[in-house]
Amino acid sequence: MLLARLTEANGAPGQEHEVRDLIRAEVEPYAHVVKTDALGNLFAIKNPQAPGPKVMIAAHMDEVALMIVGIDKDGYLKFRPIGGVDPRILVAKTVVVGKKKTPGVIGSKPIHLQRPEEREKPFTIQEMVIDIGAKSKEEAEKLVKLGDIAYFTTAYEELAGGRIKAKALDDRVGCALAIRLLQEEVSFPLIAAFTVQEEVGLRGAGVAAYQVEPDLALVLEGTTASDVPGTDEHRQATSLGEGPAITVMDRSVIPHPQLVQELFALAAEKGIKVQARRSTAGGTDAGQIQLSKTGVKVAVISVPCRYIHSPAAVMCKDDFEGAYQLVKHYLARLEERAGLS
Amino acid sequence: MDVKQVFRTLSEAPGVSGYEHNLVELIKQGCPWADEVRTDKLGNLIMLKRGQGPEPRPKVMLAAHMDEIGLIITDIEKEGFLRFSTIGGFDQRVLLAQEVVVHGRQGALSGVIGAKPPHIQAPGEQSKAVKMEDLFIDAGFAGREEAEQFVQIGDLVTIKRPVTELQGSFLAGKAFDDRAGVAAILECFQVLSTVAHQADVYGVATVQEEVGLRGAVTSTYGIVPDIGIAIDVGFGDSPGLPETDTIKLSQGPGIAIGPHVHPKLHNRMVEVAKEWNISYSLDPSPYPGGTDAYAMQVARAGVATILLSIPLRYMHTPVETLDYQDIKSTGRLMAMFIAGLDHEFVEGLTCF
Numbered sequence: 001m002l003l004a005r006l007t008e009a010n011g012a013p014g015q016e017h018e019v020r021d022l023i024r025a026e027v028e029p030y031a032h033v034v035k036t037d038a039l040g041n042l043f044a045i046k047n048p049q050a051p052g053p054k055v056m057i058a059a060h061m062d063e064v065a066l067m068i069v070g071i072d073k074d075g076y077l078k079f080r081p082i083g084g085v086d087p088r089i090l091v092a093k094t095v096v097v098g099k100k101k102t103p104g105v106i107g108s109k110p111i112h113l114q115r116p117e118e119r120e121k122p123f124t125i126q127e128m129v130i131d132i133g134a135k136s137k138e139e140a141e142k143l144v145k146l147g148d149i150a151y152f153t154t155a156y157e158e159l160a161g162g163r164i165k166a167k168a169l170d171d172r173v174g175c176a177l178a179i180r181l182l183q184e185e186v187s188f189p190l191i192a193a194f195t196v197q198e199e200v201g202l203r204g205a206g207v208a209a210y211q212v213e214p215d216l217a218l219v220l221e222g223t224t225a226s227d228v229p230g231t232d233e234h235r236q237a238t239s240l241g242e243g244p245a246i247t248v249m250d251r252s253v254i255p256h257p258q259l260v261q262e263l264f265a266l267a268a269e270k271g272i273k274v275q276a277r278r279s280t281a282g283g284t285d286a287g288q289i290q291l292s293k294t295g296v297k298v299a300v301i302s303v304p305c306r307y308i309h310s311p312a313a314v315m316c317k318d319d320f321e322g323a324y325q326l327v328k329h330y331l332a333r334l335e336e337r338a339g340l341s
Numbered sequence: 342m343d344v345k346q347v348f349r350t351l352s353e354a355p356g357v358s359g360y361e362h363n364l365v366e367l368i369k370q371g372c373p374w375a376d377e378v379r380t381d382k383l384g385n386l387i388m389l390k391r392g393q394g395p396e397p398r399p400k401v402m403l404a405a406h407m408d409e410i411g412l413i414i415t416d417i418e419k420e421g422f423l424r425f426s427t428i429g430g431f432d433q434r435v436l437l438a439q440e441v442v443v444h445g446r447q448g449a450l451s452g453v454i455g456a457k458p459p460h461i462q463a464p465g466e467q468s469k470a471v472k473m474e475d476l477f478i479d480a481g482f483a484g485r486e487e488a489e490q491f492v493q494i495g496d497l498v499t500i501k502r503p504v505t506e507l508q509g510s511f512l513a514g515k516a517f518d519d520r521a522g523v524a525a526i527l528e529c530f531q532v533l534s535t536v537a538h539q540a541d542v543y544g545v546a547t548v549q550e551e552v553g554l555r556g557a558v559t560s561t562y563g564i565v566p567d568i569g570i571a572i573d574v575g576f577g578d579s580p581g582l583p584e585t586d587t588i589k590l591s592q593g594p595g596i597a598i599g600p601h602v603h604p605k606l607h608n609r610m611v612e613v614a615k616e617w618n619i620s621y622s623l624d625p626s627p628y629p630g631g632t633d634a635y636a637m638q639v640a641r642a643g644v645a646t647i648l649l650s651i652p653l654r655y656m657h658t659p660v661e662t663l664d665y666q667d668i669k670s671t672g673r674l675m676a677m678f679i680a681g682l683d684h685e686f687v688e689g690l691t692c693f
Contacts (some may be wrong), residue, residue, distance in 0.1 A: 133507025
């Protein structure tokens with residue numbers, strides 16, 4: 001299954017090669033041109049020379065991860081997050097480190113040796129280490145070097161209720177959507193941009209949009225779902241099972257209002273359940289794409305995912321399908337409008 | 342029989358305190374060396390390997406608990422989320438973002454332990470640990486009705502964590518406390534199948550240690566051993582822990598010394614280790630509670646007991662880490678100790 005392979009592949013910001021190779025193999029049968037740029041963005045282009053609107057669909061390949069920044073004398077690895085990681089989710093997890101995928105664990109002090117008040121305070125990044133079972137610095141250095149990346153080891157799995165659990169759903173879910181959408185028959189130029197380094201400041205998207213010069217860009221994301229206990233209803237950014245979320249505004253972008261309205265109207269017309277993203281926090285590649293050159297019309301369509309940026313996120317398969325249907329119908333609408341069909 | 346493989350299987354199997362029954366068959370299959378196997382009323386698994394000496398033979402009991410700490414469902418929310426409490430001592434901080442298995446009425450279900458996302462937390466909340474009562478299990482249910490078809494209050498939950506092979510013979514996983522001790526008993530039996538020994542050996546996988554050493558109480562009463570050896574895990578050297586509180590991994594078992602250890606057993610165990618060139622650490626234990634040795638010692642008219650500790654990092658977390666060689670050497674040390682036992686030594690244990 002595509003999403004399983006995509007989420008189980010590893011790709012920290014700047015080190016997206018495993019994901020890129022996987023996507024490249026997937027898109028080659030459907031694209032006229034497949035190319036990469038200086039940052040590692042991957043482009044799969046249909047109908048590069050055709051008339052009509054130039055439409056870009058974008059999803060980022062990178063995921064949050066940990067970078068090794070030190071190896072101590074006993075062979076333990078010190079690390080820092082790349083991208084936004086709440087340090088509290090790291091304790092007692094397994095990881096794989098570096099090219100050799102050396103297994104390791106992030107351990108913690110046994111409860112028996114703690115004072116009760118210690119349990120109220122989270123472990124800090126500074127005090128946590130990865131234990132690969134090396135007995136010395138020298139032994140560890142044979143397997144791991146500074147700058148190596150540690151990834152979570154979560155397997156893709158189907159849960160009850162049509163939900164799935166996986167790591168890196170942000171934004172492999174967008175990658176999976178873009179791969180599928182590229183299989184649609186369209187006559188206008190359609191460019192799927194699989195971007196790099198979103199998690200460290202939307203770095204790849206701006207460069208990508210500069211080259212593509214789209215008339216219109218749809219950013220496909222996995223966004224935070226906060227429909228969980230302890231969250232007031234009015235603060236739940238998105239909810240699982242309520243369909244894909246359409247962004248009205250976030251920290252990085254105010255998507256084109258007309259485009260947003262068209263998407264809502266199209267969803268209603270086609271009977272696709274959608275929800276507005278009800279939070280202005282967070283940012284996406286759309287923020288960079290919108291500001292490219294003289295400006296680009298953008299919209300953001302997201303699949304709600306609980307517990308993003310943690311080892312195990314949860315999403316609803318129906319929401320994924322809804323996002324696919326919505327964008328598919330939108331591409332068909334563009335085709336009609338351009339008088340191409 | 343590859344005991345290491347048995348150990349891996351045991352680690353991954355569920356067996357929260359009071360619900361150890363899934364483990365019994367797995368341990369039996371992993372112990373072809375026993376002459377007799379039975380369970381008692383609490384569910385302790387007792388494996389007897391008879392000695393070759395004339396009757397009445399000395400009786401040695403080896404006890405390691407097979408139960409693990411876990412979670413229990415306490416409520417099902419309207420939205421389908423499952424609330425839980427703990428069975429045994431969990432640090433609330435290790436539970437966040439952990440994968441779990443919910444043992445529901447129609448079988449096992451996978452889930453994730455969640456909490457509200459960081460972006461809607463009040464400023465400063467990230468500097469506090471997420472409290473146990475704010476955690477929940479998300480098994481994918483869209484609502485209470487759907488959840489109730491699969492899960493009921495009181496269902497048990499275990500951590501989902503396949504055994505990970507680290508460097509050398511290091512392994513990481515859940516429930517090494519104290520399936521490591523059970524594996525050491527199996528290793529001991531395997532060695533004993535190749536050497537002569539006078540004593541009858543009762544290998545016991547005890548129940549309910551994590552909630553108060555309960556299985557050891559009834560099993561010791563039933564067996565009436567002359568010598569009781571508890572095998573449990575001890576705090577392994579790890580970052581942030583003072584050397585004085587820990588024993589080093591890869592250096593064999595810790596041989597305890599303290600109120601729950603009979604001095605003659607301690608001395609003999611050290612002698613045996615030296616004689617057979619088995620590395621060990623001295624493990625001073627001023628606080629005697631917390632292992633089956635504590636319960637065995639005061640069974641009936643009293644039992645001479647000793648505790649061997651397998652060094653374990655990150656105890657009571659889902660990434661407990663040990664060196665499998667330490668399990669092997671613990672098994673071998675016990676076997677050599679048993680092989681050297683005779684009536685004279687056993688009688689001496691009551692002479693102070």
